[in-house]
Amino acid sequence: MNSRSDTTHLLAQKGLKSTRQRNAVLRVLQQADEPLTVDAIFMQLRENQVPVSLATVYRMLDLFGEKGLVTKSVASASRATALYQLAGQHVTHVLRCMRCQTTVPIQPCPLDKLEEHLRLQTDFEIKGHHLEVYGLCPQCR
Numbered sequence: 001m002n003s004r005s006d007t008t009h010l011l012a013q014k015g016l017k018s019t020r021q022r023n024a025v026l027r028v029l030q031q032a033d034e035p036l037t038v039d040a041i042f043m044q045l046r047e048n049q050v051p052v053s054l055a056t057v058y059r060m061l062d063l064f065g066e067k068g069l070v071t072k073s074v075a076s077a078s079r080a081t082a083l084y085q086l087a088g089q090h091v092t093h094v095l096r097c098m099r100c101q102t103t104v105p106i107q108p109c110p111l112d113k114l115e116e117h118l119r120l121q122t123d124f125e126i127k128g129h130h131l132e133v134y135g136l137c138p139q140c141r
């Protein structure tokens with residue numbers, strides 16, 4: 001599937017107009033394999049030569065959050081920085097060094113079984129989860 005029409009479809013589903021900038025932000029999130037900070041999203045957009053300001057990226061992420069397109073979490077290991085990911089997209093969880101921000105992927109996801117268990121137990125429709133593990137890497141401890 002072509003990712004441009006794919007993100008256009010996501011926007012349309014939420015009643016949002018498709019713009020180059022909105023599609024670009026969604027594509028950055030789609031291609032990420034871990035939750036991203038606003039700064040990381042912004043840098044990626046600059047690299048892709050999308051003309052957009054940081055304030056606009058913040059506004060778009062707020063809007064996407066309200067519409068349930070994007071979920072926001074806060075990683076305490078990275079100085080309470082907000083992290084964004086596409087709703088319903090499973091990202092690789094990481095073990096993060098609180099000092100140098102080095103990350104190690106946690107694979108496979110240990111929460112898939114828990115989700116299934118919770119779904120059966122509570123009849124919730126589970127939409128996603130966050131997992132944060134942090135500490136000091138061998139260089140920093």
Ligand SMILES: [Zn+2]
Pocket residue numbers: 097098099100101102136137138139140
């Ligand atoms: Zn470290």
Ligand SMILES: [Zn+2]
Pocket residue numbers: 090091093109110111112129131
């Ligand atoms: Zn997971």
